[in-house]
Amino acid sequence: MVDSEPAETIALELRGIGKAYGRGANAKRAVDDVSLRVRCGEVYGFLGPNGAGKSTTIRMALSLIRPTAGEALIFGRHPTEKGALARVGSLVDGGTFYGFLSGRDNLRVLARTQGGDGARIDEVLERVELDRDAKRKVKGYSTGMKQRLGVAAALLDNPDLVILDEPANGLDAAGIQDMRALIRGLAAEGKAVFLSSHLLHEVEQICDRVAVVHKGKLLREATVGELLDVGDALRIEAEPGDAALAALGGRWPAQRTETGLTVQASRADTPEIVRQLAAANVDIFAIGPDGHSLEDIFLTMTRDSDA
Amino acid sequence: MLDAVYAEALKLRRHRATWLMVWIYPIVVALILIGVLLYGAVAPAGEAGTTATAEQWINNTLIFWEIPKSAPGRFLIAGFAALVFAGEYGWNTWKLIIPARARWQLIAAKWVVVVGFVLISLIVTDLIGLIGELLGSLQGEAIPAGVTIGALLEAHIRAIGFALAPILYTVAFAGLFGVLTQSILATVILSIALVIIEGLLPLLAVLGHNYMPGISTPLIEVLPLYHVANVMAWAKGQGMTLALGPDAAIGFSFGASLAILSAWIAAAAAATQLRFARQDLN
Numbered sequence: 001m002v003d004s005e006p007a008e009t010i011a012l013e014l015r016g017i018g019k020a021y022g023r024g025a026n027a028k029r030a031v032d033d034v035s036l037r038v039r040c041g042e043v044y045g046f047l048g049p050n051g052a053g054k055s056t057t058i059r060m061a062l063s064l065i066r067p068t069a070g071e072a073l074i075f076g077r078h079p080t081e082k083g084a085l086a087r088v089g090s091l092v093d094g095g096t097f098y099g100f101l102s103g104r105d106n107l108r109v110l111a112r113t114q115g116g117d118g119a120r121i122d123e124v125l126e127r128v129e130l131d132r133d134a135k136r137k138v139k140g141y142s143t144g145m146k147q148r149l150g151v152a153a154a155l156l157d158n159p160d161l162v163i164l165d166e167p168a169n170g171l172d173a174a175g176i177q178d179m180r181a182l183i184r185g186l187a188a189e190g191k192a193v194f195l196s197s198h199l200l201h202e203v204e205q206i207c208d209r210v211a212v213v214h215k216g217k218l219l220r221e222a223t224v225g226e227l228l229d230v231g232d233a234l235r236i237e238a239e240p241g242d243a244a245l246a247a248l249g250g251r252w253p254a255q256r257t258e259t260g261l262t263v264q265a266s267r268a269d270t271p272e273i274v275r276q277l278a279a280a281n282v283d284i285f286a287i288g289p290d291g292h293s294l295e296d297i298f299l300t301m302t303r304d305s306d307a
Numbered sequence: 308m309l310d311a312v313y314a315e316a317l318k319l320r321r322h323r324a325t326w327l328m329v330w331i332y333p334i335v336v337a338l339i340l341i342g343v344l345l346y347g348a349v350a351p352a353g354e355a356g357t358t359a360t361a362e363q364w365i366n367n368t369l370i371f372w373e374i375p376k377s378a379p380g381r382f383l384i385a386g387f388a389a390l391v392f393a394g395e396y397g398w399n400t401w402k403l404i405i406p407a408r409a410r411w412q413l414i415a416a417k418w419v420v421v422v423g424f425v426l427i428s429l430i431v432t433d434l435i436g437l438i439g440e441l442l443g444s445l446q447g448e449a450i451p452a453g454v455t456i457g458a459l460l461e462a463h464i465r466a467i468g469f470a471l472a473p474i475l476y477t478v479a480f481a482g483l484f485g486v487l488t489q490s491i492l493a494t495v496i497l498s499i500a501l502v503i504i505e506g507l508l509p510l511l512a513v514l515g516h517n518y519m520p521g522i523s524t525p526l527i528e529v530l531p532l533y534h535v536a537n538v539m540a541w542a543k544g545q546g547m548t549l550a551l552g553p554d555a556a557i558g559f560s561f562g563a564s565l566a567i568l569s570a571w572i573a574a575a576a577a578a579t580q581l582r583f584a585r586q587d588l589n
Binding site: 056059062063064065066082085088090092093096097098099100101105106108109110112113114115116153157 | 310311313314317318322323398399400401402403404405406407408409413585587588589
């Protein structure tokens with residue numbers, strides 16, 4: 001973190017924020033000393049298993065829950081300050097709405113509560129493709145439709161910071177793809193997007209930076225690239241394995257895995273390795289960087305944390 | 308702040324519970340009026356009833372302002388207030404609106420809407436009643452001499468003023484119960500219990516004076532139960548003297564009871580705001 005960073009570029013900052021329920025020795029720490037910064041123009045993933053403290057952290061940022069330690073700052077201001085949350089749009093709990101009102105009336109209520117006139121209602125409904133169902137009562141909406149209405153509500157006041165709690169919940173494959181494009185589009189417009197998820201694949205695809213939380217603690221904060229980077233190694237699927245090991249062993253340390261070989265070599269070594277294997281009459285089926293998935297890394301981190 | 312009130316009104320104006328607990332009065336009175344007028348138009352003319360004085364006639368037109376003073380009327384007001392204050396917890400919608408507006412304004416908007424809707428409903432009902440009297444006079448029931456628009460207006464404004472005390476009291480405590488219990492049902496039960504205890508006050512006062520004379524009298528004097536009843540009694544022209552036993556009674560002036568009741572309403576409102584301001588919404 002760079003302290004000299006202009007405040008205006010930091011949309012959300014959490015400073016040692018924590019929430020404990022109960023007091024004394026019996027206190028349960030739902031969130032413990034979490035610090036992070038979300039900048040304008042980036043998608044920041046808040047990753048953790050169910051019960052990790054993601055939603056509690058988001059609720060503290062939105063002033064729904066009072067932190068028992070630390071603070072949240074929205075564009076440098078405390079969320080309880082007048083107008084501090086005016087630049088924030090949020091989706092919490094998959095979109096909570098008045099079931100007895102239509103989708104459009106829900107947005108009208110929200111727009112009025114925000115002090116606006118609802119001029120953007122049609123635009124946001126169209127953006128989440130709910131314009132045709134806007135007159136229907138929300139109690140008749142599917143989970144995915146409520147989720148999309150939640151996104152519409154989050155975007156209603158054209159916020160600079162969008163906070164989305166599990167935005168892909170309840171969406172089908174096409175809906176997830178649309179949501180992904182929408183979120184990347186928001187970042188491209190210069191908005192900061194802070195999203196929580198337990199869907200590692202989603203986070204890997206759309207986030208610029210990621211914070212991994214487990215049992216209320218921040219385990220690591222990094223770019224997705226940094227998290228996935230495990231050094232120079234190539235994964236090779238080749239047969240016969242013994243011949244491949246013999247061909248490479250002298251120059252590049254290699255070891256057998258369940259699916260082939262892991263070779264300590266850089267990407268630039270790939271052509272030479274292929275030549276060596278071909279010269280040794282080894283059949284090559286696949287070769288590429290031995291990257292770990294975010295899932296592997298996440299599971300390793302949370303396992304280490306448990307230990 | 309006006310936007311918050313508008314949003315709250317937008318949310319509730321056509322809710323089923325609002326129809327059942329608030330808009331029901333003008334609807335029912337209008338239907339009864341239409342029925343009576345139709346009957347009057349087709350029924351044979353009967354004997355003329357006892358002619359009322361101007362004062363009696365005006366007092367008769369104030370009947371709808373008895374609603375907020377009656378137990379059933381206050382049950383409905385409490386029910387509506389319970390829906391408005393505790394509904395957001397049941398619907399899980401505080402999360403939608405809290406980031407959009409200061410918490411104190413959201414609560415203040417709810418008070419304005421509950422009291423405003425009840426007053427609008429009763430004023431419309433009152434007007435329908437007056438129109439009914441006017442139309443009735445065209446069918447033969449003459450308006451007594453001495454009934455002037457000025458006298459009518461003065462009596463009705465006075466009636467609204469007296470009706471405000473039980474309305475505000477009921478809403479203030481239902482709002483507090485709503486924020487404390489976060490449940491519509493619990494709020495309704497507590498609010499109804501409050502009205503029932505108020506009705507049992509004469510009995511409770513006698514029992515209390517008999518068994519705990521040192522405690523019960525100061526309690527009655529300080530708690531709002533007697534004072535809300537006393538203010539409503541003063542609306543009819545005479546205060547309420549609460550007999551504690553053969554040798555003891557409590558009787559407060561209108562001003563004193565109104566001041567104590569106002570303090571309780573303000574305290575309940577402040578407690579609601581303080582509790583809500585510090586409440587975690589998971």
